Amino acid sequence: MTVPDIIIAIDGYSSTGKSTLAKLIATEFSFLYLDSGALYRGVTLYAQEKGLISPDNVIDEERLRASLDALDLHFEYTPFGSQTYIGERCVEREIRSLQVSSQVSPVSALAFVRNFVDEKLHEFGRAKRVVMDGRDIGTTVFPQAEIKLFLTARPEIRAQRRYDEMVMKGDSPVLEDIIRNLEERDYIDSHREASPLSRAADAFVLDNSNMTLENEVAWVRGLIQGKFGILE
Numbered sequence: 065m066t067v068p069d070i071i072i073a074i075d076g077y078s079s080t081g082k083s084t085l086a087k088l089i090a091t092e093f094s095f096l097y098l099d100s101g102a103l104y105r106g107v108t109l110y111a112q113e114k115g116l117i118s119p120d121n122v123i124d125e126e127r128l129r130a131s132l133d134a135l136d137l138h139f140e141y142t143p144f145g146s147q148t149y150i151g152e153r154c155v156e157r158e159i160r161s162l163q164v165s166s167q168v169s170p171v172s173a174l175a176f177v178r179n180f181v182d183e184k185l186h187e188f189g190r191a192k193r194v195v196m197d198g199r200d201i202g203t204t205v206f207p208q209a210e211i212k213l214f215l216t217a218r219p220e221i222r223a224q225r226r227y228d229e230m231v232m233k234g235d236s237p238v239l240e241d242i243i244r245n246l247e248e249r250d251y252i253d254s255h256r257e258a259s260p261l262s263r264a265a266d267a268f269v270l271d272n273s274n275m276t277l278e279n280e281v282a283w284v285r286g287l288i289q290g291k292f293g294i295l296e
C-alpha cells in the first residue's frame with residue numbers, strides 16, 4: 065500500500081504499546097520513527113548524571129536550563145532501529161531503567177525542557193513521512209498531523225508489558241514498583257501545566273488490551289485507507 069507523505073501521531077498513557085506500534089508502522093510504510101519519550105528520558109539521565117535531581121525529585125532548574133545548550137541528544141538509525149545518543153555514547157539501555165522512569169515525569173513537566181525537545185521534534189517533522197509517539201504529539205507538537213491515534217489499555221496489562229520488556233532486557237524488576245511508577249507517571253503527565261497528556265478531539269482511540277500487534281497494524285492500515293481513499 066502506498067501511503068502519502070503524512071505525519072502519524074500516536075499518543076497515550078505510559079506502556080500502552082505506543083512505541084511498538086509506531087515502529088511496526090514505520091517498517092510497514094517506510095516511515096521514520098521518532099520516540100519523543102526517549103528525548104525526555106535522555107534529558108532526565110543527563111540531569112541525574114550531573115547531580116541536578118535529588119532523590120525526592122527536587123530539580124535544580126536553573127542549572128539544568130543552563131546546561132541544556134551543551135546537551136547533544138540525538139538518534140542514530142541502525143539496522144536494529146533507532147538508538148538514543150548523548151554525544152558519542154549510546155544511552156538506549158540507561159534511559160529505559162526504572163531509575164530514569166521514576167524521575168522523567170517531573171523533568172518533562174518543565175516548560176524549558178519541553179521547548180528543547182519540541183525543537184528537535186519539529187526539525188524531524190519537516191521531512192514528513194514520520195510516525196511519532198508521545199503524550200502531546202497530536203495536541204501540541206503536530207496538531208496538523210494527518211492521522212492521530214490515542215492508545216489505551218487496561219492498567220494490569222500495561223504493567224505486565226513493561227515488566228516483560230524489562231525482564232527481556234535482563235533486568236529484575238518488581239511488578240509492584242512498575243505499577244506504582246505507571247500510576248505516578250499517568251497522574252503527573254495528565255495534570256502538569258505545560259502540555260498535559262490529553263486526547264486530541266480528532267484522534268482515533270484504540271484500546272489494544274485484547275488485540276494482537278497484527279490486528280493493530282491492520283486497524284491502522286484500514287484507517288489510512290479510509291481517510292485517503294486507498295483501495296488496495
Ligand code: DC
Binds near residue numbers: 172
Ligand atoms: O513514552 P515514554 O514512557 O518513554 O515517556 C517517558 C516520559 O516522557 C513520560 O512519562 C512523559 C514524558 N513524555 C512527555 O511528557 N511528552 C511526550 N511527548 C513524550 C513523553
